[in-house]
Amino acid sequence: MAQTEEHAAKRITIEPITRLEGEGKIDIFLNDEGNVENAYFQVVELRGFERFCQGRPVEEMPRIVTRICGV
Amino acid sequence: MAKRIKLAIGLGSTCSGCDIAILDLNEKILSLVALADIVFWPTAMDFKLSDLEQMQNNDIDVTLYHGTIRTSENEHIAHLLRERSKVMIAFGSCACFGGIPGLCNLTNKKEILETVYKETPSTVNPEFTTPKTKIAQDGHDLTLPELFNDARALPQIIDVDYYLPGCPPVVELIEKLVPIIANFLEKGELPPKGTVIASDKTLCEQCPLTKENKMISRIFRPHEIIPDPKRCLLEQGILCLGPATRGGCGARCINARMPCRGCMGPTAEAKDQGAKMVSAIASILGVENEKDLSEGDVEKLMSQIKDPVGTFYRFSLPVALVNRRVKEGG
Amino acid sequence: MDGTDGFEPKIIGFCCNWCAYAGADLAGISRIQYPSNLRMIRVMCSGAIEVTYILEALQKGADGVFIGGCHPGDCHYQAGNYKTMRKIILAKQMLAQLGISPQRLKLEWVSAAEGQRFAQVVTDFIEEVKKLGPNPLCQEVTQHG
Numbered sequence: 001m002a003q004t005e006e007h008a009a010k011r012i013t014i015e016p017i018t019r020l021e022g023e024g025k026i027d028i029f030l031n032d033e034g035n036v037e038n039a040y041f042q043v044v045e046l047r048g049f050e051r052f053c054q055g056r057p058v059e060e061m062p063r064i065v066t067r068i069c070g071v
Numbered sequence: 072m073a074k075r076i077k078l079a080i081g082l083g084s085t086c087s088g089c090d091i092a093i094l095d096l097n098e099k100i101l102s103l104v105a106l107a108d109i110v111f112w113p114t115a116m117d118f119k120l121s122d123l124e125q126m127q128n129n130d131i132d133v134t135l136y137h138g139t140i141r142t143s144e145n146e147h148i149a150h151l152l153r154e155r156s157k158v159m160i161a162f163g164s165c166a167c168f169g170g171i172p173g174l175c176n177l178t179n180k181k182e183i184l185e186t187v188y189k190e191t192p193s194t195v196n197p198e199f200t201t202p203k204t205k206i207a208q209d210g211h212d213l214t215l216p217e218l219f220n221d222a223r224a225l226p227q228i229i230d231v232d233y234y235l236p237g238c239p240p241v242v243e244l245i246e247k248l249v250p251i252i253a254n255f256l257e258k259g260e261l262p263p264k265g266t267v268i269a270s271d272k273t274l275c276e277q278c279p280l281t282k283e284n285k286m287i288s289r290i291f292r293p294h295e296i297i298p299d300p301k302r303c304l305l306e307q308g309i310l311c312l313g314p315a316t317r318g319g320c321g322a323r324c325i326n327a328r329m330p331c332r333g334c335m336g337p338t339a340e341a342k343d344q345g346a347k348m349v350s351a352i353a354s355i356l357g358v359e360n361e362k363d364l365s366e367g368d369v370e371k372l373m374s375q376i377k378d379p380v381g382t383f384y385r386f387s388l389p390v391a392l393v394n395r396r397v398k399e400g401g
Numbered sequence: 402m403d404g405t406d407g408f409e410p411k412i413i414g415f416c417c418n419w420c421a422y423a424g425a426d427l428a429g430i431s432r433i434q435y436p437s438n439l440r441m442i443r444v445m446c447s448g449a450i451e452v453t454y455i456l457e458a459l460q461k462g463a464d465g466v467f468i469g470g471c472h473p474g475d476c477h478y479q480a481g482n483y484k485t486m487r488k489i490i491l492a493k494q495m496l497a498q499l500g501i502s503p504q505r506l507k508l509e510w511v512s513a514a515e516g517q518r519f520a521q522v523v524t525d526f527i528e529e530v531k532k533l534g535p536n537p538l539c540q541e542v543t544q545h546g
Contacts, residue, residue: 011211015120018113021087023144029211038209044144044216045084046202048183050191052174056381059293063332064385067171070088070239177498345495346452353487361483362474366490373491380498392456397500397537 010034016044021071076132076252078103079111079123080162081152083138083145083225084172089163090114090137092239099246106252107133111152120148126155133252135162135235139172139389140223143204144216153229158261160248160268164238166225168336169389171238173222174381176388176395180220224389234267238334238386241320244268269319273338277318278325282306286358290375304330305355310382314351315344334386343392345383352376410464410530412439414523415454417447419477420512421469427516435520438527439467447471447508448481452492455506459496462539465505465530467523472510482510502533 015025023045031037049068056064080090094115096103110131111118134156140146153159164170175183184201188194205214225231235244247268254260270277282303291308298304304311304325311330317338324331337344357364357372364372376382384391416422422443428435444450447470455466468489470482486508493503507529509522 016113018117018119019115021090021114023082023084027211027213038211040208040211040213042213042215045142046183046187046218047084047139047141047172047222048175048178048187049172051178051183051186054186055177055378056174057292057377060332060378060382060385063329064171064174067086067088067238070086070091341453343453343456346456346492349452349488349491349495352491353484357487358483361480361487364483366486369487369490373487373494376491376494378498379491379495383495392453392460393496393499393501393538396498397540399500399502399537400534 021069074256075106075108076256077110077130078107078252079131079134079152079156080109080114081111081123081134081136081148082114083136083149083165084141084222085138085163085165087114088239089135089165092163092237092242092245093135095242096245099242099249102249103252106249106256123148123151123155128154129157131156132255133158133160135160136225137163137166139165139170140219140225140228141172141175142216142218146219146228147216149225149229158232158255159225159229160233160235161225161231162235163240164236164334164336164386166231167234167236168387169222169224169394170386173224173384173386173388175222177380178396180218183218221395222389227389232264233262234265234269236267236269236317236335237320241323243321244319267317267339269317269335271339272318274313274316274318274320274322274325274331274335277320277322278303278313279322280304280325287356288359288372290356292377298328300328305351310376312344312348312383312385315341315347315383332385333383336387336390344387345380345391348383349379408531408535410438410527410535411462412465412467412523412527412530413458413463414439414441414467414469415444415447415450416441416467416469416511417471417477417482418443418445420471420475421447421509421519423513424469424511424515424519427513428520429516431516433516433520435524436527438530439523446476446478446481447485448476448478448483450485450488452488455492459501459505459536459538462536464533464536465507465526467526468506468508469511469519470508472512475512501537504529504533505536 010030012028017024024043027040029038134152161167188196188201189199202215204217280303281301285306287308289308298307309330312333313331316331316333317335320335341347458466470485476482489508493506497503507526511519
């Protein structure tokens with residue numbers, strides 16, 4: 001892994017993002033002036049419904065995929 | 072004695088149906104918050120991981136953890152909550168048994184990444200970029216949790232005190248937390264460790280349908296039969312996991328004319344939900360003329376069940392005795 | 402296959418008291434030689450064998466599971482062995498879905514008078530499992546993500 005430069009200025013990590021369904025985090029990098037230079041939103045979960053639904057009987061789909069999001 | 076306990080609701084890989092189930096208490100949630108201060112609940116309130124990290128061990132009285140253990144972050148938060156909490160309750164089927172995400176044990180990480188990031192029709196990803204635990208981007212290090220190959224249930228990674236199963240748990244069972252917490256506050260007493268907050272009997276005990284001990288010679292898929300709404304579904308050839316599933320849910324699915332799919336998990340005696348269901352099926356399918364059936368005949372009968380593992384272990388594959396797909400020959 | 406030279410399978414056998422176990426006893430009394438890979442557990446009826454025992458045996462590292470019961474029609478408890486057949490057949494379909502060869506689970510009918518046959522079917526099963534190799538549940542699975 002190549003050496004990466006971390007700015008002397010702040011890194012703000014919002015972890016986890018809240019008050020919603022789903023798992024994610026936000027990394028904000030400020031420059032020397034204290035302004036936002038870069039911001040990254042990352043989804044930190046993966047369950048694999050797209051794959052494990054394959055091979056299940058079609059009539060079971062309504063009861064399986066509803067567990068992607070319970071809200 | 073404190074006036075209120077400190078309550079946390081933590082999550083793994085979840086759909087948040089369990090969070091909504093708590094909110095489904097509607098006005099009864101007031102009885103809960105009268106007894107509890109919520110000190111961590113990212114789904115509903117703005118709590119951060121750092122808030123949890125800054126707490127002391129055993130600061131939290133009761134934690135409800137829902138969601139499957141699927142990533143290193145799920146595992147980290149589960150361990151952290153265990154350290155910070157006096158009482159840990161596996162809340163919902165995912166935490167209790169692995170839940171529906173546990174079906175990923177029938178595939179593997181490689182296949183999942185290929186499907187999600189390459190094969191799905193709406194995906195445009197010619198370089199097959201997949202999530203990495205660490206990358207350098209624009210001069211910054213970004214990290215993601217590690218995705219495990221196997222899904223696990225909460226008791227497989229930490230010591231769990233109580234279980235409240237269901238996908239999602241029904242309001243009637245969640246309400247039982249209120250007197251438990253009240254008792255804890257007043258007298259410092261708790262139920263025996265390992266208690267499952269549900270019935271000890273199978274769903275069949277609660278089921279309103281009429282059982283006539285009929286034997287069957289055929290399994291029907293939904294498009295193949297219009298069921299008699301008053302008779303036992305299994306006795307009509309419709310796969311219902313009632314005999315292999317713990318009751319306590321009020322037989323909601325049955326009352327909605329749908330067969331049970333086992334979200335409450337196995338009873339304490341059953342040990343393995345799929346094995347129990349095999350016994351139940353063997354007791355009813357191909358029994359009437361059993362003396363006349365050859366091995367080939369029985370094979371044909373049993374092949375009518377299209378996806379035995381995915382159906383019998385729909386919610387409980389990670390805690391099954393054989394809990395993942397493997398490959399012969401290494 | 403790697404590591405299968407000299408591979409001696411561990412077989413767990415569940416044999417019913419009235420037929421298969423008695424058949425095994427007869428093999429013993431008659432001094433019939435056969436390989437010792439089978440660890441025997443006596444049950445009163447093959448119908449009493451829960452699929453749980455089979456799965457647990459595999460989970461704990463058995464390379465094969467042998468079920469011995471009475472010939473159809475001869476069950477001491479009338480119909481236990483018919484139920485056994487239904488359970489084993491469905492269990493095999495589940496094992497296949499889990500990637501475990503259904504040939505690791507063997508159901509045989511052996512009567513109390515069939516000492517020679519007991520030795521033969523067990524020997525044949527051990528050979529079959531040798532060819533399959535060690536239990537895949539015990540293999541280390543490396544996944545590249």
